[in-house]
Amino acid sequence: MSSPGAEPSIFSRIVAREIPATIVAENDHLIAFEDIAPQAPVHIVITTKTAEYANVVELAAGDPTLLAELVRMASTIADERTQGEFRLVFNSGAAAGQTVFHVHAHVMGVRDDSATLGEGSLGSL
Template sequence: MSQETIFTKIINREIPADIIYEDDLALAFKDINPQAPFHALIIPKQAIATINDVTEENSHLVGHLYVVAAKLAKQLNFSDDGYRVVMNCNEHGGQTVYHIHLHMLAGKEMGWPPYQNTKKVAL
């Protein structure tokens, strides 16, 4: 069971967001702290806390988020130049809201790696 998050409040229209896409399964809105000229978050309407909580029964929602990203890229003319989608998981992965979401970044050339690691983790 997931706890209510800021994303739940956006889905329920309890707090405002700059919504750019919505269907029965997903919602997309502009990030309030953009890391690229275009930065949106694409979320499932069903709360799933982390990637670790994705199951066979709800895995179709993750695929749907990518379908939405592709639709947005085409509509906003990013599909040919390219864009990045990222899903973070838990604290070390950079997740700050525990409701899975894709970050969609576009409008500039993306480098790789996206940033320099400051701490190496032994595997």
């Protein structure tokens, strides 16, 4: 869980509208926006509006219903932007590439069936 008194994460600042983002979906618990450094033709970040959970493991243990809601939002975004075929990536821990310790997922895909992400396309996520 997040450390009390810690500076707000960049995602908390996006939720608070302190930092601009291209928001593609939002509800009472989640916000989704375009990644500022996309690693795929479609690359959307979905995060919780609460900073209570640092990673997906904490979210699954603390609020599995919210995790399921996040996956549903990912699926909806993928249906709209990637014909329903997508990667859903959670990085858990610095050694796994997590740089923002506010749970979030990356929805990645292509816009049409003329391209694929390929096995080696995870890069530096």
